[in-house]
Amino acid sequence: ELAPLVKMAAPTLGVITSIGREHLEFFGDVAGVAREEGMLAELLPTGGKLFLYGDSEWSKEIAARSTVPVSTVGTAVGNDWRAGNIRQYPDGVVFRVDGPVDGEFRLRMLGHHQATNALLAIAVAAELGVPCDVIAEGLASCMGPRHRLxxxxxxxxxxxxxxxxxxxxxxxxxxxxxxxxxxxxxxxxxxxxxxxxxxxxxxxxxxxxxxxxxxxxxxxxxxxxxxxxxxxxxxxxxxxxxxxxxxxxxxxxxxxxxxxxxxxxxxxxxxxxxxxxxxxxxxxxx
Incomplete structure (x- = not known):
C-alpha cells in the first residue's frame, strides 16, 4: 500500500510514528505491519532522511532497511532525540526534550504518547531549520483533529x-x-x-x-x-x-x-x- 503513496508524494523526509496492531485483518500480524510501513525506509531518495520512533522493537530492523540516514526519536536511552519528564494536565502534556534541540515543550493534546509524536515533529522542524522558539510556539498552539482525544x-x-x-x-x-x-x-x-x-x-x-x-x-x-x-x-x-x-x-x-x-x-x-x-x-x- 505504501509504495504508490510514496511515488505520488515524492517525499525527501519520512516519518514513522509507530508500529502498532492496526489493520491486522489485512497484514496478518505486527510483523506484517512493520514490513509494510518499513517500506518507507527503502523508498526515500538519496539526500533524504528517515525519522523513526526508536522505542519500538521493530525500529532496528527498519533502520537497517533504510537507504538514507536515520534519526531515532523516543523516550529510551540511545535515541537521538529523547522525551522525558512527561506530565499530563487537563489541557495537554508538557515534556522535556534532550537532543540536538533541548528544552521544555507544551502540547495541547492529551496522552503521554503525544509527547513522542510531537518530538518527531520537533526533529523534522529542526532538520528544516525552524528556530526553537518558533517550534515551541507552534506546538503550544496546535490543536488535535476532531474526535482524537x-x-x-x-x-x-x-x-x-x-x-x-x-x-x-x-x-x-x-x-x-x-x-x-x-x-x-x-x-x-x-x-x-x-x-x-x-x-x-x-x-x-x-x-x-x-x-x-x-x-x-x-x-x-x-x-x-x-x-x-x-x-x-x-x-x-x-x-x-x-x-x-x-x-x-x-x-x-x-x-x-x-x-x-x-x-x-x-x-x-x-x-x-x-x-x-x-x-x-x-x-x-x-
Missing part, C-alpha cells in the same frame, strides 16, 4: 472524545490518558468495537477490559458486537462496574444516570461505532 465539558463533566478510530494499542493509550487525567469524581470509559483485527479480534477486546481494570477505571461501558468480551475480561480482572450495551442510545441513557459533576468520560471506538453520537445525545438530553 478532544476534551469538551457538559454540566461539569469532562468528555474525552477519541471516537475517530481504534485498535488495541490506541485503546490502551486512550485508557492511560483517561487514568492520567486529573479527576475529582469518577473515571468512566465507553469502549466501542475495534474493526479490521481479523483473528486478533477476541484477544484485543478482552485486553481492553483487562487494561481498564488494571488502570483503576471506575466504570466501563462496552458497546457493540464484542462488548461482552470486554466486559467479561474486565470483571475477571476485578472491575465490578462494567456493562455491555447494545447501541449508542443505550450508552446515552446509562451515562445520564451514572455520570455527575467532576467525572471524566472517555469515548473510544472504531469509526464504524460513531461514538460521537453519544455526545450529541447527552447534549440533547441535558
Amino acid at each position: 478532544q476534551v469538551t465539558e457538559l454540566n461539569g463533566v469532562r468528555i474525552i472524545d477519541d471516537a475517530y478510530n481504534a485498535n488495541a494499542d490506541s485503546v490502551n493509550a486512550a485508557l492511560n490518558a483517561l487514568a492520567d487525567m486529573p479527576c475529582e469524581g469518577k473515571r468512566l470509559s465507553v469502549l466501542g468495537p475495534m474493526a479490521e483485527l481479523g483473528e486478533n479480534t477476541r484477544a484485543a477486546h478482552e485486553e481492553a477490559g483487562q487494561v481498564a481494570a488494571a488502570l483503576g477505571i471506575d466504570v466501563l461501558l462496552a458497546v457493540g458486537a464484542n462488548a461482552a468480551l470486554t466486559v467479561d475480561a474486565a470483571r475477571d480482572a476485578g472491575l465490578a462496574s462494567t456493562f455491555a450495551l447494545p447501541d449508542n442510545a443505550a450508552v446515552v441513557r446509562m451515562l445520564r444516570d451514572e455520570m455527575g459533576p467532576g467525572d471524566v468520560v472517555l469515548l473510544k471506538g472504531s469509526r464504524t461505532a460513531r461514538l460521537e453520537e453519544v455526545i450529541v445525545g447527552l447534549k440533547e438530553q441535558a
Whole structure:
C-alpha cells in the first residue's frame, strides 16, 4: 500500500510514528505491519532522511532497511532525540526534550504518547531549520483533529472524545490518558468495537477490559458486537462496574444516570461505532 503513496508524494523526509496492531485483518500480524510501513525506509531518495520512533522493537530492523540516514526519536536511552519528564494536565502534556534541540515543550493534546509524536515533529522542524522558539510556539498552539482525544465539558463533566478510530494499542493509550487525567469524581470509559483485527479480534477486546481494570477505571461501558468480551475480561480482572450495551442510545441513557459533576468520560471506538453520537445525545438530553 505504501509504495504508490510514496511515488505520488515524492517525499525527501519520512516519518514513522509507530508500529502498532492496526489493520491486522489485512497484514496478518505486527510483523506484517512493520514490513509494510518499513517500506518507507527503502523508498526515500538519496539526500533524504528517515525519522523513526526508536522505542519500538521493530525500529532496528527498519533502520537497517533504510537507504538514507536515520534519526531515532523516543523516550529510551540511545535515541537521538529523547522525551522525558512527561506530565499530563487537563489541557495537554508538557515534556522535556534532550537532543540536538533541548528544552521544555507544551502540547495541547492529551496522552503521554503525544509527547513522542510531537518530538518527531520537533526533529523534522529542526532538520528544516525552524528556530526553537518558533517550534515551541507552534506546538503550544496546535490543536488535535476532531474526535482524537478532544476534551469538551457538559454540566461539569469532562468528555474525552477519541471516537475517530481504534485498535488495541490506541485503546490502551486512550485508557492511560483517561487514568492520567486529573479527576475529582469518577473515571468512566465507553469502549466501542475495534474493526479490521481479523483473528486478533477476541484477544484485543478482552485486553481492553483487562487494561481498564488494571488502570483503576471506575466504570466501563462496552458497546457493540464484542462488548461482552470486554466486559467479561474486565470483571475477571476485578472491575465490578462494567456493562455491555447494545447501541449508542443505550450508552446515552446509562451515562445520564451514572455520570455527575467532576467525572471524566472517555469515548473510544472504531469509526464504524460513531461514538460521537453519544455526545450529541447527552447534549440533547441535558
